[in-house]
Amino acid sequence: QKEVEQNSGPLSVPEGAIASLNCTYSDRGSQSFFWYRQYSGKSPELIMFIYSNGDKEDGRFTAQLNKASQYVSLLIRDSQPSDSATYLCAVRGTGGFKTIFGAGTRLFVKA
Amino acid sequence: EADIYQTPRYLVIGTGKKITLECSQTMGHDKMYWYQQDPGMELHLIHYSYGVNSTEKGDLSSESTVSRIRTEHFPLTLESARPSHTSQYLCASARGEDQPQHFGDGTRLSIL
Numbered sequence: 001q002k003e004v005e006q007n008s009g010p011l012s013v014p015e016g017a018i019a020s021l022n023c024t025y026s027d028r029g030s031q032s033f034f035w036y037r038q039y040s041g042k043s044p045e046l047i048m049f050i051y052s053n054g055d056k057e058d059g060r061f062t063a064q065l066n067k068a069s070q071y072v073s074l075l076i077r078d079s080q081p082s083d084s085a086t087y088l089c090a091v092r093g094t095g096g097f098k099t100i101f102g103a104g105t106r107l108f109v110k111a
Numbered sequence: 112e113a114d115i116y117q118t119p120r121y122l123v124i125g126t127g128k129k130i131t132l133e134c135s136q137t138m139g140h141d142k143m144y145w146y147q148q149d150p151g152m153e154l155h156l157i158h159y160s161y162g163v164n165s166t167e168k169g170d171l172s173s174e175s176t177v178s179r180i181r182t183e184h185f186p187l188t189l190e191s192a193r194p195s196h197t198s199q200y201l202c203a204s205a206r207g208e209d210q211p212q213h214f215g216d217g218t219r220l221s222i223l
Contacts (some may be wrong), residue, residue: 032209041200043214044154051209087156090212097142097167097208103153 004091006102014110020077021105024091026070032092033065033072037085044088048074056091066091079109114138117202125223129171132218134202143185144210146201147171148217153199161184161208162177192222 005024013019021035032051036044040085041084050056050072056082060073076083086104093100112206115136124130141162156169160179174196176188176200177211185204189196203212 034211043217046211049211066218092209097159097161098156098169099208100214101154 001028002102003093003100004089004102006087006089006105008103009106010104010108012108012110015079015081015110017079019079019107019109021069021074021076021087021089021107023073023091023102024071025089025091025093027050027054027091027093027095027098028067028070028095029072030067030091031094032099033063034090034092034099035061035063035074035082036088036090036101037057038088039085047087076107079107079108081111083107084109113185115202115204115213115215117174117200117218118211119218120167120216121219121221123221123223124192124195126191128192130192130196130218130220131186132189132200132202132220134185134215135183136185136204136213136215138206139182140199140204140206140213141182142200142205142212143179144167144205144212145177145185145187146203148199149202150199157200158187192220194222196220197207 025064035047050063051097158177189221202215
């Protein structure tokens, strides 16, 4: 089992729809959770971070964390073609200094 | 916007050469990281630094070295480049280990 798992996709949604990206993690003691967006050939850029159970909203983005079920999700409302990218889930676990990155979910937003 | 810079952006070089990839940040962050990422694949930690003169090896560190003489500077050195080193190398920094990491634009390295 990978420490951070994401569906590789691609996830395809029409423009204006809600895109839902999911991530599960294995370290039950994890406390810090991050979502990054990575365009092809570019470096990751931070979208959201969340530390507490529940929802955190920032513009069109909502991060949801459920520590009991060990999953974190990212919702993108009113999806735009410019949202087409790979979304990386990252989790700071309890074992040392590492933040573990998932392999990412590719999102396509169709115009 | 994060102020973290990597040079060169692209490098094509022959086997056996010594290579140094540069990374500098102006945010005063203590934590700095080097990752390797192949196309479509996940990031793998190569090296980590938690402050001046303090570094740790990551998962893929056996063929490279780092130094942290100044807070803002974290260069990565490959002593003898091989074709297997062909990849994208990403540098990141963070205020703390539980804080978001900010990435540079990366160095795309090709070893012939």
